[in-house]
């Protein structure tokens with residue numbers, strides 16, 4: 509299947525669907541899906557449109573420039589991508605391997621349509637798992653003193669491998685503003701709480717201390733502000749006085765894995781639109 513995918517946001521007005529549909533139909537494309545949403549608060553039009561490239565008259569490499577003529581008329585922000593393109597992915601992990609291992613299996617089984625080009629960790633622990641799946645592993649230790657130097661090496665590797673998506677699978681190091689800027693809305697983190705509750709370190713311990721009745725996990729794009737980035741996916745599980753802290757962590761890990769996998773899948777399939785610090789997921 510060779511489809512083109514358009515993600516678009518702009519000030520809402522009449523006729524936008526017609527303009528987008530006409531651009532596709534007038535050039536011989538057949539629309540296979542057209543999902544839209546209007547944010548009434550900000551009067552923003554948001555859409556994801558997918559169409560078949562069979563019989564489409566405009567060559568792939570010229571579609572973006574051709575659509576610019578429509579976009580400029582309506583102040584559209586847009587992205588064009590292709591359903592048969594396999595994005596290159598890097599996974600960062602620290603000591604907790606459950607999300608990392610789960611993701612590697614989902615990529616290996618073909619459930620996630622991406623290619624894991626490398627694994628980076630500030631600990632050696634995940635090396636065996638990376639090598640089991642035949643993926644290059646780079647141990648880049650981090651301390652307060654060497655953080656910038658270590659990130660320089662990380663960024664070199666990401667460029668060398670042509671990485672387009674970075675997944676922080678319980679990676680416990682805060683990324684610098686420089687790093688985040690280079691991969692804006694292309695770094696997904698799994699935070700082990702139902703944000704905005706319990707941002708930062710040790711959320712399970714803090715939730716346990718508060719006697720909460722639900723715990724959760726949040727997958728979000730990474731921004732400079734810790735755990736404040738646009739939320740992509742969340743889920744929760746009930747807990748009670750009968751649960752120990754170890755039960756919280758055990759139950760939480762299952763939620764983390766599923767939430768992160770959903771977010772990575774939707775990103776790889778170009779189903780996430782970011783605007784005003786939020787997301788719309790055209791699932």
Ligand SMILES: Nc1nc2c(c(=O)[nH]1)N[C@@H](CN(C=O)c1ccc(C(=O)N[C@@H](CCC(=O)O)C(=O)O)cc1)CN2
Pocket residue numbers: 676679680681682683684685688697698699700708709730731732733734735736737
């Ligand atoms: N710029 C950002 N970097 C990271 C984010 C983010 O949202 N913006 N999310 C974190 C993940 N995280 C919670 O999910 C988290 C990771 C690390 C820390 C932290 O305090 N780290 C210390 C070092 C801790 C250690 O050495 O064990 C630090 O980096 O100084 C808090 C929350 C990933 N990065």
